[in-house]
Amino acid sequence: MLRANAISSFTAFHQPGRDPPAPIGWRGAVFFVDVVRVFHPLAKYPGPFLASLTDLWQVSEFLSLKQPYNLTELHEKYGQFVRYGPDKLSTTAEDVIPILYQKGGRMFPKTEFYDAYGAAHPNVFGMRDEPMHSIRRRHMSHSFSITSVKKMEPYLDENITILKNRLSRYCNTGEAFDLKRLFHFYVIDVLGELAFAQSFGVQEADDESLVPPVVEHSLLAAATGAWPSMTFKLKRWLPKLPVRGLRKLFEGRAACAKLAADCVRRRVAALQEGEKAGNEHRKDILTSLILAEHPDTGERLTQADLETEAFGFIIAGTHTTSATTSLLFYHLLHSPEIMAKCVAEIDDRLQPLLNRPAYSVTEVESSIPYLRQCIKENFRITPVFTMPLARRVMDPQGVVIGGEHIPQGTSVAVCNHAFHHNPAVWGDDHNIFDPSRWDKPETAARSRYLMHFGLGGRQCIGKTVAQTNIYKLSSTLLREFALELVEASEQPVDVEKGFFNRHHLPELVSVGISDLKYPLMVRAKKRVSS
Numbered sequence: 001m002l003r004a005n006a007i008s009s010f011t012a013f014h015q016p017g018r019d020p021p022a023p024i025g026w027r028g029a030v031f032f033v034d035v036v037r038v039f040h041p042l043a044k045y046p047g048p049f050l051a052s053l054t055d056l057w058q059v060s061e062f063l064s065l066k067q068p069y070n071l072t073e074l075h076e077k078y079g080q081f082v083r084y085g086p087d088k089l090s091t092t093a094e095d096v097i098p099i100l101y102q103k104g105g106r107m108f109p110k111t112e113f114y115d116a117y118g119a120a121h122p123n124v125f126g127m128r129d130e131p132m133h134s135i136r137r138r139h140m141s142h143s144f145s146i147t148s149v150k151k152m153e154p155y156l157d158e159n160i161t162i163l164k165n166r167l168s169r170y171c172n173t174g175e176a177f178d179l180k181r182l183f184h185f186y187v188i189d190v191l192g193e194l195a196f197a198q199s200f201g202v203q204e205a206d207d208e209s210l211v212p213p214v215v216e217h218s219l220l221a222a223a224t225g226a227w228p229s230m231t232f233k234l235k236r237w238l239p240k241l242p243v244r245g246l247r248k249l250f251e252g253r254a255a256c257a258k259l260a261a262d263c264v265r266r267r268v269a270a271l272q273e274g275e276k277a278g279n280e281h282r283k284d285i286l287t288s289l290i291l292a293e294h295p296d297t298g299e300r301l302t303q304a305d306l307e308t309e310a311f312g313f314i315i316a317g318t319h320t321t322s323a324t325t326s327l328l329f330y331h332l333l334h335s336p337e338i339m340a341k342c343v344a345e346i347d348d349r350l351q352p353l354l355n356r357p358a359y360s361v362t363e364v365e366s367s368i369p370y371l372r373q374c375i376k377e378n379f380r381i382t383p384v385f386t387m388p389l390a391r392r393v394m395d396p397q398g399v400v401i402g403g404e405h406i407p408q409g410t411s412v413a414v415c416n417h418a419f420h421h422n423p424a425v426w427g428d429d430h431n432i433f434d435p436s437r438w439d440k441p442e443t444a445a446r447s448r449y450l451m452h453f454g455l456g457g458r459q460c461i462g463k464t465v466a467q468t469n470i471y472k473l474s475s476t477l478l479r480e481f482a483l484e485l486v487e488a489s490e491q492p493v494d495v496e497k498g499f500f501n502r503h504h505l506p507e508l509v510s511v512g513i514s515d516l517k518y519p520l521m522v523r524a525k526k527r528v529s530s
């Protein structure tokens with residue numbers, strides 16, 4: 001009887017993505033805890049006690065900047081399912097990938113978590129309406145294709161030249177410098193070139209204040225999205241609170257939105273002027289979007305659509321790529337024998353650059369498999385897109401994943417960091433940066449389950465842009481410069497644990513996107529050209 005009452009009360013208040021209403025009085029509180037802990041359809045799944053009661057647990061996890069790493073530890077403790085919110089399950093079961101992501105679609109749409117990511121209204125990243133999403137995605141896909149990216153390579157090369165000049169100056173002075181900062185500046189300028197036909201000029205100015213405050217927006221979005229029933233209220237009310245930290249996050253978001261709006265205005269005006277003058281326009285990603293037409297109606301995107309997509313490019317395309325590149329170099333610098341093998345491969349298989357600014361993506365793709373394997377291993381061991389990629393189970397029958405029946409309405413997610421560190425999938429040496437693991441046929445076969453760019457219809461549209469950047473940058477820099485870590489004593493932090501030891505993961509922080517916690521201090525020498 002008690003159980004029947006409890007279940008009917010549960011179903012009355014439980015709606016996907018909503019926190020239950022506050023119970024009244026201690027009896028109500030005890031009853032509520034009983035319902036959630038014992039009779040809830042997800043009651044059998046282990047996880048932190050507070051997480052089973054409220055989404056606030058997940059909010060605090062994001063604010064700790066350790067969400068993906070803590071979740072990975074919870075999976076180590078509890079196994080392949082962890083209940084991380086009242087209606088939220090995280091899983092590291094291998095068969096979740098084809099079911100939820102590769103086939104996914106309407107039966108497993110994105111959850112309300114993503115509502116927090118758009119500016120004024122959803123962009124392609126945050127859209128939960130699958131038919132709308134697929135139209136928007138078709139609008140965009142050509143400008144992100146390898147053909148388009150290859151046409152834009154000269155703009156990447158210009159920016160690689162600026163980076164190389166900077167490195168050459170450090171070679172001459174022997175000064176130590178933060179490689180992570182240089183990569184960050186480079187990636188921002190390149191995104192400006194590719195997406196908006198104009199560099200943001202951060203490298204030349206060497207000015208941190210020109211960096212779009214993407215991290216602030218990402219943290220705000222992750223923390224407010226984690227509490228879906230409150231996301232819109234929080235968006236409205238939090239900016240009014242006189243809390244400095246909060247203000248900074250909202251100001252960061254506003255600055256990114258303003259930057260996106262300015263880019264759109266400037267590009268639309270340039271196109272109109274160009275049309276009047278009969279000039280050819282430069283084919284950047286935003287321009288393709290401005291000119292794209294709805295496949296059925298022929299309509300073009302509105303100013304607001306363009307601004308929200310431009311905002312998405314700045315958010316999704318900068319921190320992700322620069323953090324990935326820094327992590328790649330972190331691993332290579334901490335594994336000198338692997339770095340040496342990459343350099344030998346480049347020297348052996350690629351022509352000297354002579355006066356060319358950088359290798360082309362075609363050369364890197366076809367000629368240097370070992371470096372590509374290192375890049376893949378970096379994506380596995382330290383994927384940067386680490387927020388839970390949450391999908392709602394829509395089928396009234398529920399779904400079976402990892403041998404467990406998961407009921408309709410549940411939010412199921414893979415957190416890339418946790419999934420890429422599941423020993424059952426990747427072996428007990430999952431914490432070791434070992435590119436040679438991809439030589440083993442059974443590991444190579446698992447490539448298709450690597451989640452660093454997501455998979456299926458919602459996978460990263462900027463994947464080719466990001467990879468092109470990473471391929472060109474790593475091959476060119478390793479050809480021309482010998483990089484080494486500065487002595488531990490010169491590092492800005494106490495690095496006694498594992499700094500020079502590849503058996504430990506680096507210290508990471510996450511705002512939904514992971515990054516090295518500390519600067520990557522190195523010295524560079526010019527390599528004698530061969």
Ligand code: HEM
Pocket residue numbers: 124125126137195312313316317318320321324384385389390451452453454455457458459460461462463465466
């Ligand atoms: C190393 C760099 C990058 C990584 C690791 C990365 C990772 C990801 C991941 C995992 C997703 C799927 C998210 C989900 O399922 O919820 C995604 C989606 C997306 N990414 Fe990236 N990304 C990177 C670079 C870029 C770049 C350079 C751009 C654009 C300039 C970009 C734009 C997008 C967009 C628009 C989506 C949403 C796609 C959709 O839902 O259709 N990303 N990215």
